[in-house]
Amino acid sequence: MAIPELGTEFLFRKRPVAVPGDLRPAWRIGLLVLLLKRCCRQSRSSLTRLHVLNWTIRTEGNQQALLALVGNALRPDSLVVRFDPAFNRAVDFAIGEGLVRRVDGSRIEITAAGNALAEEIGKDKEMYPAERLFMDEIRQSVTETLVESIFGTR
Incomplete structure (x- = not known):
C-alpha cells in the first residue's frame, strides 16, 4: 500500500494476538459450572444472576462492592454491573457441549x-484459586431477589 503524502510504502501483516486467559471460552465455561455448583441453589440460576456473579468475580473491587451489598452496607442501585458478551458465548458453548441446559x-x-x-x-x-475463595465467601447469598433489586425490577 503506498501513501503518496508520506513518500513511503506500508505493508500490513496479520499477526496472532494472544488472548488473556480470562477471556478464553474454556476458562469461562469452567467458571460457569463452578458458579452453578457452588453459588446457586439447586445448581440453577437465571442468566442475569450468572452475569452478576461473573462481573463480580472479575475484580477485587467488584467483589468488595457485592460483599457490601450483601451486608446491607451498599444500596442495590449503586452497583453498575456490566454484562459481558463473551460470557454469553461461553454459556452457549456450554449448552452445546451438554454441560448446562x-x-x-x-x-x-x-x-x-x-x-x-x-x-x-x-x-x-x-484451578480458579482466587475465584474459589470468593465463591466460598459468598456461597448462595446472591439471590435472585437481590439481583432483581440491583436492576430495579422489584
Missing part, C-alpha cells in the same frame, strides 16, 4: 456432565 426459558441448570466437570475442577487446587 436451559430450563423454564431463561434459567440455566447444570447437567450431569457439567457436574462431573465441576468435580474435576474441584479436585485441582491450582
